[in-house]
Amino acid sequence: MFAGNPVVxxxxxxxxxxxxxxxxxxxxxxxxxxxxxxxxxxxxxxYRMIKSGRLRAKKCGRDWRTRQEWIDNGALLDVx
Numbered sequence: 001m002f003a004g005n006p007v008v009x010x011x012x013x014x015x016x017x018x019x020x021x022x023x024x025x026x027x028x029x030x031x032x033x034x035x036x037x038x039x040x041x042x043x044x045x046x047y048r049m050i051k052s053g054r055l056r057a058k059k060c061g062r063d064w065r066t067r068q069e070w071i072d073n074g075a076l077l078d079v080x
Contacts, residue, residue, distance in 0.1 A: 029058075029065040038071065
């Protein structure tokens, strides 16, 4: 039986990304929670940026994934 809140990884912009791929290397794909922590905004803000086209992301099953280089290299587009 599940008790309590699920554990959500915290990513600080001042610390390296800590999610790992199956071979032990850092994962290039970030979850919405990781992107929100990096951008210092709420999860809903990241979802809104994806929906509006301001943040490039890919759908992976039910989840959205983005990459740090997409954020750092201007993927936050100005959409009117």
